[in-house]
């Protein structure tokens with residue numbers, strides 16, 4: 001006649017270890033999203049500090065359309081209409097100065113850390 005014994009919770013112990021690993025501070029930081037508002041014909045803030053892999057997101061709060069365009073046209077959000085957003089992903093060596101093609105006095109900078 002078979003006798004039943006209580007089982008040790010070995011699987012539960014392994015799962016607990018896995019949780020510790022995924023929360024290790026040694027893992028690389030998650031990519032961040034950096035918001036730039038376009039308001040009253042200005043980029044706010046006009047300087048963002050970012051890491052490669054981060055996203056920069058512009059939101060146009062003006063009625064007029066705007067763009068965020070690299071000074072030498074290496075990247076470009078194209079037209080951002082009222083209340084719309086546009087994003088770019090930060091890549092190594094990308095241009096770090098940008099302006100609005102419709103309003104060239106609007107300028108902004110990216111600092112890649």
Ligand SMILES: [Cu+2]
Pocket residue numbers: 041065066067100101102103106
């Ligand atoms: Cu503009």
